[in-house]
Amino acid sequence: MFESIKKIFSKTSEKAPRSAISLEDLPAWLDEMEAGCISRRNAASTSSRERLLKLEQDLHQLLTEFGEESSDEPHHHKVEQVNRHALPQFCKKIEAELEGEFSEDDEVFYREVAGLINGCFKAYRGPGRYLHHLYPDEVKVFKQTLDHMGHELNRMTEIIRISRERLMHIAEMRALLHNRDALIEEEAQAGAEEKKFEARLSELKTDLQKAGSELERLLASDSYASYLRLEEETGQIREQLEKARETWESQIRVALPVWKRGVKAFQEQAKPVDEKNMEDLIQAASSPRRDDDEIARLISLTAKPLFTLFESGIVQAKNSFEKHLFTNAEEYTKKFGEISISLHTLSEDLKRKKQDLEGNVLLEQKNHITQTITEAEKRIDELNQEEEKRKERLSSLKEKQRSILEELRKKFSEFTEEEMDLMLPGEES
Numbered sequence: 001m002f003e004s005i006k007k008i009f010s011k012t013s014e015k016a017p018r019s020a021i022s023l024e025d026l027p028a029w030l031d032e033m034e035a036g037c038i039s040r041r042n043a044a045s046t047s048s049r050e051r052l053l054k055l056e057q058d059l060h061q062l063l064t065e066f067g068e069e070s071s072d073e074p075h076h077h078k079v080e081q082v083n084r085h086a087l088p089q090f091c092k093k094i095e096a097e098l099e100g101e102f103s104e105d106d107e108v109f110y111r112e113v114a115g116l117i118n119g120c121f122k123a124y125r126g127p128g129r130y131l132h133h134l135y136p137d138e139v140k141v142f143k144q145t146l147d148h149m150g151h152e153l154n155r156m157t158e159i160i161r162i163s164r165e166r167l168m169h170i171a172e173m174r175a176l177l178h179n180r181d182a183l184i185e186e187e188a189q190a191g192a193e194e195k196k197f198e199a200r201l202s203e204l205k206t207d208l209q210k211a212g213s214e215l216e217r218l219l220a221s222d223s224y225a226s227y228l229r230l231e232e233e234t235g236q237i238r239e240q241l242e243k244a245r246e247t248w249e250s251q252i253r254v255a256l257p258v259w260k261r262g263v264k265a266f267q268e269q270a271k272p273v274d275e276k277n278m279e280d281l282i283q284a285a286s287s288p289r290r291d292d293d294e295i296a297r298l299i300s301l302t303a304k305p306l307f308t309l310f311e312s313g314i315v316q317a318k319n320s321f322e323k324h325l326f327t328n329a330e331e332y333t334k335k336f337g338e339i340s341i342s343l344h345t346l347s348e349d350l351k352r353k354k355q356d357l358e359g360n361v362l363l364e365q366k367n368h369i370t371q372t373i374t375e376a377e378k379r380i381d382e383l384n385q386e387e388e389k390r391k392e393r394l395s396s397l398k399e400k401q402r403s404i405l406e407e408l409r410k411k412f413s414e415f416t417e418e419e420m421d422l423m424l425p426g427e428e429s
Contacts, residue, residue: 041163097120409422409424
């Protein structure tokens with residue numbers, strides 16, 4: 001039976017020549033196949049539907065025959081009593097199952113008949129289980145009718161199953177086509193992104209080239225050469241100031257121990273003024289916020305009293321550094337004075353140079369151009385990374401399309417039982 005039903009949905013010709021269909025024509029061909037499948041299913045199930053409806057009418061007729069006993073022989077009173085109550089219940093349940101009209105849709109009709117058969121069997125196994133004692137012939141016909149309905153329903157089962165399989169196959173091919181269309185649309189979007197990428201990349205490269213040319217012109221200009229000289233001079237003055245500061249700090253470190261010995265000597269000699277001046281000098285030199293001019297003044301003020309102690313031998317130089325610094329009052333004062341003046345002069349010069357540098361527009365122009373170049377290079381790098389991702393996504397889309405087409409061709413071949421070829425794009429017919 002299965003093979004005969006299957007032939008209903010197959011080609012009518014025994015062996016038609018192998019044909020081909022293009023991918024472009026496949027959607028319309030699927031519509032045609034779907035309509036033909038439904039039509040053949042309806043035609044194949046018509047005879048089963050008619051027989052089932054006839055059997056359903058037989059059940060109606062059979063119910064009217066259950067009221068007549070098949071024998072005049074007396075039955076046991078308990079059997080008669082049970083059947084007297086069971087028959088109305090049985091008939092009522094069967095009548096309830098037979099109520100209403102059947103659907104015109106084959107699959108709905110199939111479910112309705114299956115429910116009817118199931119309900120009738122439940123009624124027979126329930127209140128109708130004792131009826132065979134009084135109505136053996138009617139019960140026999142009732143069961144035979146249900147059996148015939150079951151056989152016919154089985155035939156419809158195969159028809160509907162094969163139809164479902166083919167319709168599902170069609171739906172699967174449609175889904176693959178839909179997925180491919182979605183991938184093609186996504187691929188088109190990726191193509192549009194490529195044009196945007198090329199336009200934006202060209203724009204950034206133009207900006208980068210323009211900024212590079214501006215930077216070259218700026219660096220080659222006389223104004224920038226002057227700026228570089230100013231920058232170099234500023235660096236030289238900074239170095240000189242640092243060296244002067246180191247010399248100043250070194251001389252103070254050497255002098256502090258001597259100054260402290262001088263304070264002690266003035267204290268022993270009861271010279272409070274000289275002692276106070278020397279203590280002020282030590283405090284000024286040791287302060288974290290030193291006033292170099294004040295230190296230079298106090299050094300000059302305390303030089304003569306201090307060297308009086310050297311001359312009398314009360315205070316003596318203890319190492320070569322002290323001997324080199326404390327030669328005589330005039331030279332000692334001169335060493336500190338010259339360094340103090342140098343610190344002051346170099347600090348002022350450096351301040352002016354820095355102001356000139358900071359007020360020079362060339363630095364701002366250079367920084368602006370350099371920032372433009374950096375940002376353009378960064379954006380170009382980001383764009384190239386995005387383009388690599390886009391290419392990877394495009395490659396993945398093409399691979400997915402190839403996979404879908406392979407699956408589509410496989411399902412088409414299964415559906416047509418290898419009697420037709422599906423021609424894919426780029427293939428010759």
